[in-house]
Amino acid sequence: xxxxVRKRGRIAASLAVSMALFGGAAAVTATPAQSAEPxxxxxxxxxxxxxxxxxxxxxDGTVPVEGATVVSGTxxxxxxxxxxxxxxxxxxxxxxxxxxRIDVAAMGAPDVTGIWQGMSxxxxxxxxxxxxxxxxxxxxxxxxxxxGITPFEEMDNYLPDPPxxxxxxxxxxxxMIAAKTDxxxxxxxxxxxxxxxxxxxxxxxxxxxxxxxSRKKFKNNDYLVKKLAGTxxxxxxxxxxxxxxxxxxxxxxxxxxxxxTMGGVxxxxxxxxxxVVAFGHPFSFxxxxxxxxxxxxxxxxxxxxxxxxxxxxxxxxxxGTISGDHLSGISGTFGDTPPLTDITSTVSYLDRERTGTSSxxxxxxxxxxxxxxxxxxxxxxxxxxxxxxEVLSYEISGDDNGTPFTLGSxxxxxxxxxxxxxxxxxxADLVWILSSFPGVTVEDVSSTAEVSDDNATxxxxxxxxxxxxxxxxxxxxxxxxxxxxxxxxxxxxxxxxGDDTMVVPLDMAIPQKAEGRRGYLYxxxxxxxxxxxxxxxxxxxxxxxLAKSVRNDQVVADLYIDGRRESIHRRTASEPTDMxxxxxxxxxxxxx
Numbered sequence: 001x002x003x004x005v006r007k008r009g010r011i012a013a014s015l016a017v018s019m020a021l022f023g024g025a026a027a028v029t030a031t032p033a034q035s036a037e038p039x040x041x042x043x044x045x046x047x048x049x050x051x052x053x054x055x056x057x058x059x060d061g062t063v064p065v066e067g068a069t070v071v072s073g074t075x076x077x078x079x080x081x082x083x084x085x086x087x088x089x090x091x092x093x094x095x096x097x098x099x100x101r102i103d104v105a106a107m108g109a110p111d112v113t114g115i116w117q118g119m120s121x122x123x124x125x126x127x128x129x130x131x132x133x134x135x136x137x138x139x140x141x142x143x144x145x146x147x148g149i150t151p152f153e154e155m156d157n158y159l160p161d162p163p164x165x166x167x168x169x170x171x172x173x174x175x176m177i178a179a180k181t182d183x184x185x186x187x188x189x190x191x192x193x194x195x196x197x198x199x200x201x202x203x204x205x206x207x208x209x210x211x212x213x214s215r216k217k218f219k220n221n222d223y224l225v226k227k228l229a230g231t232x233x234x235x236x237x238x239x240x241x242x243x244x245x246x247x248x249x250x251x252x253x254x255x256x257x258x259x260x261t262m263g264g265v266x267x268x269x270x271x272x273x274x275x276v277v278a279f280g281h282p283f284s285f286x287x288x289x290x291x292x293x294x295x296x297x298x299x300x301x302x303x304x305x306x307x308x309x310x311x312x313x314x315x316x317x318x319x320g321t322i323s324g325d326h327l328s329g330i331s332g333t334f335g336d337t338p339p340l341t342d343i344t345s346t347v348s349y350l351d352r353e354r355t356g357t358s359s360x361x362x363x364x365x366x367x368x369x370x371x372x373x374x375x376x377x378x379x380x381x382x383x384x385x386x387x388x389x390e391v392l393s394y395e396i397s398g399d400d401n402g403t404p405f406t407l408g409s410x411x412x413x414x415x416x417x418x419x420x421x422x423x424x425x426x427x428a429d430l431v432w433i434l435s436s437f438p439g440v441t442v443e444d445v446s447s448t449a450e451v452s453d454d455n456a457t458x459x460x461x462x463x464x465x466x467x468x469x470x471x472x473x474x475x476x477x478x479x480x481x482x483x484x485x486x487x488x489x490x491x492x493x494x495x496x497x498g499d500d501t502m503v504v505p506l507d508m509a510i511p512q513k514a515e516g517r518r519g520y521l522y523x524x525x526x527x528x529x530x531x532x533x534x535x536x537x538x539x540x541x542x543x544x545x546l547a548k549s550v551r552n553d554q555v556v557a558d559l560y561i562d563g564r565r566e567s568i569h570r571r572t573a574s575e576p577t578d579m580x581x582x583x584x585x586x587x588x589x590x591x592x
Contacts, residue, residue, distance in 0.1 A: 038334065041247045042272035043123070045153040046130035048096055052086055054126075061085075065100060065132060068248025069122035069267050070298045071109050074240050076248030079107050081124070081147075083132070091137075091150060091281075092327055098133055098149035100124060105145075114144045118298075118313065121267035121278040121329065123247045124149055131247075134269040134329060136280030150280035155269060155328045204372065208379055215421065223432045225262065225368045240295035240316035242334055246271055250296035251278045252315050253322045253330055255365040257292060258358035260343075260372045262365055265296045265313045269329065276320075279329045286325040290338035292361045293320035321361075337361070342444050343369050345377040349451040354381050366442050367432035374424035374447065387455040388419040389580065394427045394447040400539045401439035407539075409546055412553045414455045414527075414580040423449065426531075433533060433542065440539060458502070460525050460555065460583035462493035474521075479588035484515035488589070492523055492555050492574075494581060504574045506557045514568055514591040519561030521589045525581030526554040526573075552580045559589060 054063045063083040068076035081102040090097025104114055115138050122135040124147075134155065137148025212218050213226075245251050245268050254263025266279045276293070283291070295316040322332035340359040343366070347354055356377040360369045395408040407430070415422040427447055434442050464471040465480045466489040474480055474490075482488045490506040506523065531549040536542050550556045553576045561568040 038243055038245050038271045038276075040271040040273060043125070043129065043131040043247065043270055045151075046126050046132045047153060048086065048098075048151050051083065051098065051126075051132060055083065055085065062101075064127055065124050066127070067102070067122055067124040067135065069107075069119050069135070070248065070250050071107055072298050074244040074249060074295070074297055076246065077107055079103060079122075083149075084146075087148070090148065095154055095328065096151060097137060098124075098151060100135075100147050100149055102135070102145045102147050114138070115147050118250075118265050119147075119267060121251065121269045121280050123152075123267075123269045131270060134267070134278070134280030136329070150328050152269065152277075155277045155280065155331075204376060205379070208375065208385075211385065211418075212375070212421075217425075218421075223367045224371060225365070239314040240297040242295060242319040244295045244297075244316070245276060245293075245319070245334075250298055250313060251276065252294040252296045252313070253278075253283050253291040253325075253332075254294060254315070254318075255291055255362035256343075256358050256360040256369045257294070257315065257318065258343075258373075259345075259356040259376050260358040260369045261315065262362075262369065263291070263294070263315070265298075265315070274335065275331065275333050277329050277331045281329060282327060283322075283325045283330050285327070286362070288323060289325045290361045291322035291325065291330075291332070292318040292337050292340075292359075293322050293332045293334070294318055339441070341366050341442050342446075343373045344444070344446040345373050346446075346448045347377045347381040347451065348449070349382050352381050352383075356380070363435045363442065366435045366445070367428050370431045370445055371424050371428040374428070374449075375420060378420040378449070378451070382420060382451060385418045385420065386453065387416045388451055388453050389414040389455050390419050390423050390452070391450045392423050392427075392447060393449075394445070396427070396430060396434065396442060397444045398434065398440060398442040400437075405539050405543075407434075407543060407546060409549070411551050412576075412580055414457050414552075416455055419451060419455070430533075430542065433536060434539065437538060456496055456498070456579055457527075458494040458496060458525065458577060458579050458581040458583075460492050460523060460581065460585055461495040461501075463523050463585040463587060464491050464493070465489060466491070474585070474587040476587060479590055480521060481590045481592065482510050483592050484510055485512040486510055488559075490523070490557060492557075492585070494525075494555070494577070496579075502577070504555045504577065506555065506572050506574060508557060508559060508570055508572045510559075510570070510591055511568060513566070514561050517561050517563060517568075517591050519559055519568070519589045519591070521587050522558045522560075522584065523586075524556055524558075524584040526550045526552040526556060527580050527582045528584055529556050551576055553577045555581055561589070561591070 055061060065081050065083055067079045071077045079102060081100045083098055083100045085099045087097040087099055102115055120136050124132045126132060131152045133149040133152040135147045136150045138144055247268055247270050249268050250265055251268040252263055252265045254261055256262045268276050268278045270277050296313040298313045318337045320332055320334040321338045322330050324331040338361045340361055343358045345356050354377060356373060358369050358373045360366050390413045393410040397406045413423040431442060431445055434440055463474045465474055480488060488508045488510055492504045494502050494504060529550045531545050533542055533545045536545060550573050555574040557572050559570040
């Protein structure tokens, strides 16, 4: 049963900008980690006016600084450097960027000569210990030890304009950078760009990702997050704990976690009074949001000869909520996690069975996680891309503006190439539609799939009408003929590739008001039918559409009779058969 859905791309247009799917940690719990709140540093901000005065007074035009970030594990490493200038309005109008030369070579990361993805948020201090800001930007040309720093005095503010993807550097500024660093003038002229946050999707292999990207249906979908990266190893929930989130320590934000973890790891800038600010730039620029807050354990810094190095890390359990995702960074609190939608998939194949779960904190990610949870769990159980068939049952529960609801359905699918890709769309589409309704909260999505190797299907091969006691073949030249108020007795002949046949009865009552009119009769396999919820505006509309839906293993007959005053539509469907049914037959109907 296909579903025609409205096209909305908000999650693909926001999360996917900087949130590809994260994968270093899959086995994280849906409850907050059992650990104490970090003590906090509450370091005061160093005003930009004071920093500008320090630069003016300096003999060589630089100001020595210290910073902290994690190279491996959870303990921050101290680094040193020099502020070399301030790029006015470098991040946005009214938001300057501090430029600093960082001594990366002394930090002990093998083969790493430049600041890395995941270093975003690393605090930078004056010699007196005041907090200048957070490392957040790097030169666009590749690995570099020149960092762009977001002023800490701005990191709790909301600014209206998003940052440019590349911060331009004037000729004079490029000459200044080249004079005080080993960066050439041409390289500096390319400007600064926001340091990326390392992301992956747990469970999806690189081979599966490439296979998905080759599919037209996948590429044309509007709601799925498409920027994927292959997974690393899984991590235990206690890989890191809340106390590990300190200034300069690892910090992760996630829209979902579990089998599918949509998120990324950066660095905390400051922890104070149960709150934390981090990154120094947006995560996905979601504004007020409900991301989960996680500690993380860095495995190592990966050298990249073609670009900036990046941090590889495992996530710990959720320890709080990231409620702000803004121009100058992310902010959140320790303790309660946001409300979560649990996505659960149980898959059985041969003698193998597994139940997988992902928890989603950002409603716009519900549909993507539903789809990818299905793919990941099938791949883990089936352990290959295979043809086959599947019986899939699902249930979606939630709240509709104060009224609980539960929707459910069951269907059968078949594929001659990849059964895993054939079956997730119906439930993912429904979750997407439901999550878009104002006041509707999706709380749980659960599915159960039974997969087999048999991918045989039926095809509608013939259509007949019982007329005057005999079965008459129908086609476009030989229409059905029936009296108004009578029953149109039909049967469809189904065949398989192996020449097996079966006959499916279809009886349809013809209303008296159709007398003297002509119509069109469409008889289709359920796999060629679809449930049209494109115009659904609420949960009731969805429920009605599902009640009228036809399973893939049924045969459905639709009669359409046009009229000046009133059009007539009649539908009848067969009982479920034992296999998916494809194909269709068309004919005319004359009503006497």
